Amino acid sequence: MAYNYQQLASTNLPAEIEMPPGLREEVEYIFSVTYTDPDAMALKEFAEAAATVIERDGRSLGTYPPPQGHEGLREFISSELSSNRGSDIPVDNIFLASGAGGACQVFVDAFIDPGDVVMMDEFCYHGSLNMFLKKGARPCHVSMDQDGIIPEELEKSIQENIKNGDNPKLIYTISVYHNPTGATINLERRKRIVEISNKYQIPIVENESYADFHIDGPQLPPAMIGLDADGGVMHISAFTKLMGCGLRLGFGAFPEAARESLAKVGFGVSPSHLTSMAVHEYLKDNKSSYVSGVSASLRRKRDAMLRSLGEYFPPSCTWTEPKGGMMIWMGLPEGTNTWDILEKAVEKGVKYNPGPIFKADRSGGNYLRLTFSHHTPEEIEEGIALLAGVFEAEGVI
């Protein structure tokens, strides 16, 4: 007789989230994932760094790593946060995680109960949004513009929630080269958002996964964790988009007052210590030259996508011109249903992210996200031409 695993299943499983089935299909042109730019990877040098640490420090792999992860890498992160993000964070207030996603899960596990209201960007990276939804949180999306979340709208919405008896638990924002819209919160707004967090005692979780991906335009303002003196900001970032999604290496930074709660969830699933050792060995000597190479490669790819959009899509469509990150946010004529049309695109061999996956109520059907990190400029042009053909055939453009 077969075992009945359905009957045995935990009654505490995460909520199911509906996603467009096409996103799982294999296609030739992938504009739906922020993969590491394969054309900028330094594989030979990374292999040498890995060989060096195994030969030199391999015996340390015989024991378990510290609970918050490889100390050398955390020291490196602390010094990078100080020099690049204007934030002085002690090594002991950083934990390594299995990607930025792993760090986000730690904050969700430590702080979110079913029913909690979470303030978040008007559109929110689906991986994070789904993590909150799976835990039963109630996302409250706040209007954004090209400078990110609008502080006045944030405060108004917090006040409305409080009036209804729902004290929001967290403010979650992707504050640099936002996923999916590309917006970066400017300095003035950062200060205002920190003030609002302090005033209502609602901690901020800022996700800076794209902070290393400046292409051109102004430099980034400092991270909010460095602007706050009251212990109200937690911070997420990663090495995955930079060095390899498959490495599963990210980190969280936190104020001392949050330690006890984070320790209760064990700081999550720690990443491979070997990966941490190798990434540290490589980046400690090469980060700035590697980041410049990635930026130059992404510039070529972004420009190819912008050129192709201009060539194949009509003026009834809009799109952003991002100064960093890996994605372009497109608006199609009102009434377009990008969720359903994805299936047709997949049949033609091209994938994108429909706008509604970035919102809890699944609105935003006339938007879509295109990523440009994975393909060569030539492939990008081929894929965008195909995609335009799909929307043309659907009578949308």
Ligand SMILES: Cc1ncc(COP(=O)(O)O)c(C=O)c1O
């Ligand atoms: C804003 C943001 N956070 C987290 C992730 C997950 O990244 P990781 O592979 O580091 O877990 C992504 C990936 O697209 C992202 O865009």
